[in-house]
Amino acid sequence: MATTTFRTCPDTGLKFFNSTENLLKANAVAAVVFLLVGGLHGLLVGMTRWQAVHLLGAEDFYMVLTAHGLNVLIFWIIFFEIAVLYFASSVLLGCRLATPKWAWAGFALMVIGAVMNNVVVLQGNASVMMTSYAPMEAPPLFYLSLILFAVGALIGCFVFFGTLVVAKNDKTYEGSVPLVTFGAITAAIIAVFTIVSGAIILIPTLLWSLGLVGEIDALAYRLIWWAFGHSSQQINVSAHVAVWYAIAAILFGAKPLSEKVSRTAFLMYILFLQIASAHHLLVDPGVSSNFKMFNTSYAMYLAVMASMVHGLTVPGSIEAAQRARGHSAGLFTWLRKAPWGNPTFSGMFISLVGFGFLGGITGVVMGAEQINLLVHNTLYVPGHFHATVVVGTTLAFMALTYWLVPVLFRREIVMKGLAKWQPYLFGLGMSGVSLFLMGAGTLGVPRRHWDIGFAATGGITHDFPAAAYTMLALNGLSVIVAVIGGAAFCVIIVGSLLFGRKLGDQKMSEQWIADPVTDEEYSANGGSAFAIPGTVVLAMVFFVSFALYYFINWKYLAETWGIS
Amino acid sequence: MSSLSPPAKKLWWKEPIHKSELLWISLVFVWGLVMTFMMPYWHVVGKQNLGTDTYKTTPKAFQAATEAFVEKYEVRKEGPRNYPVVAPPAGGDVYLIARLWDWWPIVELKKGETYRFHLSSLDWQHGFSLQPANINIQVVPNYEHVFNLTPNETGEYSVICNEYCGVGHHLMIGKIHVVD
Ligand code: HEM
Ligand SMILES: [Cu+2]
Ligand SMILES: [Cu+2]
Numbered sequence: 001m002a003t004t005t006f007r008t009c010p011d012t013g014l015k016f017f018n019s020t021e022n023l024l025k026a027n028a029v030a031a032v033v034f035l036l037v038g039g040l041h042g043l044l045v046g047m048t049r050w051q052a053v054h055l056l057g058a059e060d061f062y063m064v065l066t067a068h069g070l071n072v073l074i075f076w077i078i079f080f081e082i083a084v085l086y087f088a089s090s091v092l093l094g095c096r097l098a099t100p101k102w103a104w105a106g107f108a109l110m111v112i113g114a115v116m117n118n119v120v121v122l123q124g125n126a127s128v129m130m131t132s133y134a135p136m137e138a139p140p141l142f143y144l145s146l147i148l149f150a151v152g153a154l155i156g157c158f159v160f161f162g163t164l165v166v167a168k169n170d171k172t173y174e175g176s177v178p179l180v181t182f183g184a185i186t187a188a189i190i191a192v193f194t195i196v197s198g199a200i201i202l203i204p205t206l207l208w209s210l211g212l213v214g215e216i217d218a219l220a221y222r223l224i225w226w227a228f229g230h231s232s233q234q235i236n237v238s239a240h241v242a243v244w245y246a247i248a249a250i251l252f253g254a255k256p257l258s259e260k261v262s263r264t265a266f267l268m269y270i271l272f273l274q275i276a277s278a279h280h281l282l283v284d285p286g287v288s289s290n291f292k293m294f295n296t297s298y299a300m301y302l303a304v305m306a307s308m309v310h311g312l313t314v315p316g317s318i319e320a321a322q323r324a325r326g327h328s329a330g331l332f333t334w335l336r337k338a339p340w341g342n343p344t345f346s347g348m349f350i351s352l353v354g355f356g357f358l359g360g361i362t363g364v365v366m367g368a369e370q371i372n373l374l375v376h377n378t379l380y381v382p383g384h385f386h387a388t389v390v391v392g393t394t395l396a397f398m399a400l401t402y403w404l405v406p407v408l409f410r411r412e413i414v415m416k417g418l419a420k421w422q423p424y425l426f427g428l429g430m431s432g433v434s435l436f437l438m439g440a441g442t443l444g445v446p447r448r449h450w451d452i453g454f455a456a457t458g459g460i461t462h463d464f465p466a467a468a469y470t471m472l473a474l475n476g477l478s479v480i481v482a483v484i485g486g487a488a489f490c491v492i493i494v495g496s497l498l499f500g501r502k503l504g505d506q507k508m509s510e511q512w513i514a515d516p517v518t519d520e521e522y523s524a525n526g527g528s529a530f531a532i533p534g535t536v537v538l539a540m541v542f543f544v545s546f547a548l549y550y551f552i553n554w555k556y557l558a559e560t561w562g563i564s
Numbered sequence: 565m566s567s568l569s570p571p572a573k574k575l576w577w578k579e580p581i582h583k584s585e586l587l588w589i590s591l592v593f594v595w596g597l598v599m600t601f602m603m604p605y606w607h608v609v610g611k612q613n614l615g616t617d618t619y620k621t622t623p624k625a626f627q628a629a630t631e632a633f634v635e636k637y638e639v640r641k642e643g644p645r646n647y648p649v650v651a652p653p654a655g656g657d658v659y660l661i662a663r664l665w666d667w668w669p670i671v672e673l674k675k676g677e678t679y680r681f682h683l684s685s686l687d688w689q690h691g692f693s694l695q696p697a698n699i700n701i702q703v704v705p706n707y708e709h710v711f712n713l714t715p716n717e718t719g720e721y722s723v724i725c726n727e728y729c730g731v732g733h734h735l736m737i738g739k740i741h742v743v744d
Contacts, residue, residue, distance in 0.1 A: 092568055133689045135688055285702070305592045376700040447728075454734070460643055460645070536588070547595070554610075561694075562612065563613060563713055564711065
């Protein structure tokens with residue numbers, strides 16, 4: 001029998017059922033632990049790629065890079081996403097979690113998978129990178145650990161769907177689910193597709209590494225692996241966009257400018273994003289140009305459109321709410337008056353801007369069939385995705401955590417002064433990582449490469465321009481700033497859990513969730529409730545940067561050798 | 565009612581869309597069309613469109629074809645590894661092997677001429693990364709990828725590997741010369 005005791009949070013009025021609460025805590029703590037582990041590996045990687053420092057030897061470097069990718073991209077992100085799913089269902093809909101036992105089983109599998117994976121990788125003979133491209137082979141336990149983790153995550157998704165059904169049956173809400181829950185549903189649907197693709201590729205690969213299957217076709221492996229690898233990134237995008245909307249509501253009482261537009265944009269992620277994996281195969285043999293163009297454009301630009309819509313509506317909804325609450329002067333008073341000292345806001349806003357300007361633009365540009373020739377497998381690629389999945393997703397999750405810890409654990413955040421600066425340190429450090437890796441990539445520097453000085457090749461070398469070495473050094477410096485920011489986050493959160501002042505049933509001194517902006521407030525705003533001139537100006541700046549950068553790259557492409 | 569609660573208006577899909585949103589959606593949609601158009605457009609007017617001819621092969625067959633190519637057009641040996649330098653006729657075929665951990669052989673091309681490259685791997689996946697021209701192509705075992713390259717400047721070019729291929733990945737470097 002599922003337990004149905006709950007408490008009502010004195011600060012937010014949200015209902016936390018016991019079982020939900022414990023699962024939220026467990027998943028969030030596991031997430032932070034793996035972020036810490038993965039981030040430290042990132043530090044070692046960055047310090048090795050800085051050629052003047054060159055910290056690790058080659059074998060250690062490749063091992064540590066493998067561990068980095070898996071710990072942060074898979075374990076940190078997915079543990080946190082499971083927490084987001086439980087929050088968006090059980091907490092926001094105010095119902096009990098369906099089958100907490102299964103949820104714990106899923107959690108246990110995920111922990112076992114993640115720990116096992118780290119043990120296997122750190123033993124040193126599974127340095128195959130997270131992509132583990134066949135026919136490069138890892139020990140069977142490597143694939144098995146990922147499969148266990150994925151099964152655990154899949155169980156989490158079904159517990160989430162089950163909880164939606166519980167809420168519906170128990171009639172704990174009226175009408176349609178909240179937008180944030182809708183975003184979470186998007187993420188969970190994509191997650192199911194993702195995990196199924198993952199199973200289709202990882203199970204045969206496991207059998208092959210056990211010697212039970214003769215051969216894995218390298219091209220088929222890439223095609224299916226990326227159906228999994230690509231769509232897993234769409235889970236992240238859907239989840240962090242949902243978090244953006246949540247934070248806009250928490251801090252400003254904002255509602256979407258239009259439910260219809262925002263929900264349709266989420267729906268477009270499901271329809272168009274996950275099948276658009278060919279942009280990982282743009283310079284592969286055996287894939288036709290027609291397929292590449294169709295798959296990146298028809299499918300991808302509609303998904304890009306969805307992200308650009310969220311990119312307008314999230315800040316737009318904040319602007320509308322701020323204007324309704326009196327910050328209506330000029331173009332940007334609403335933004336200037338935002339709580340920049342609150343890490344929940346600053347983190348969310350840096351995430352939004354970094355994801356759009358650094359991650360979004362570069363991703364679309366390198367996803368053009370021909371332009372991909374210039375950047376495939378260079379450091380440009382990790383540069384791009386540190387803007388999307390680190391500045392974008394990771395920072396958004398961090399921002400939400402600052403808000404969640406006092407609500408969930410009933411403890412105050414410790415080291416508030418440091419917490420104030422943490423999003424800036426992490427966000428700016430990571431933006432530096434992203435920019436300088438992309439800079440190095442533009443100069444041709446390969447990713448996942450221990451020595452671009454070619455010291456051990458017996459005299460056959462290539463002279464990368466001095467600027468490439470400078471980029472790697474600047475990247476190294478940014479890595480240090482980012483790691484300080486990342487470590488600060490882990491210390492603050494773990495510190496708060498252990499030593500934060502206990503809040504008990506008392507209300508905090510600050511208001512922890514804004515009252516929703518009312519219709520009267522909206523319409524008091526000069527009669528044009530949803531006029532968002534400031535956001536429109538920002539959006540135009542974005543658009544112009546996008547278009548310029550896009551065409552500059554075509555020009556750059558035109559200068560290289562003829563290829564046909 | 566905020567984004568954390570069910571929409572206040574039960575028939576939210578009937579609510580009008582504000583004009584800033586409509587404007588942005590239209591702009592973004594047109595931009596998507598422009599970007600979609602650019603790729604086929606470049607296939608017509610651009611000079612950089614990677615060919616996609618691909619044939620199933622085996623490491624053995626590909627190695628044999630490359631050896632025959634070397635035997636036919638070898639002009640000298642070069643470098644610390646004493647690798648053959650192969651100068652195929654303008655317009656001719658070029659075979660290049662990727663393997664753990666080098667590229668074989670060295671190739672000598674003429675500026676402004678077009679060559680038909682055949683690229684495959686004898687073992688794992690590799691990444692053909694021509695520097696400083698910055699052309700990057702995935703190399704996959706058991707598939708022979710055939711495409712044309714037309715050098716537009718003379719000089720010594722390096723082929724480095726940019727797909728991780730094990731502990732010797734960073735040792736993997738080859739050369740292409742372009743002469744007048
Ligand atoms: C402070 C934290 C971090 C630092 C300093 C850092 C730094 C780096 C560096 C320098 C690379 C190496 C690029 C190369 O040589 O190919 C890398 C790769 C990577 N990073 Fe991070 N990173 C950090 C956090 C993250 C986070 C939070 C994520 C994901 C959520 C992430 C995902 C990845 C992935 C997926 C790779 C590619 C691994 C591969 O090529 O298989 N990183 N990181
Ligand atoms: Cu290689
Ligand atoms: Cu390699």
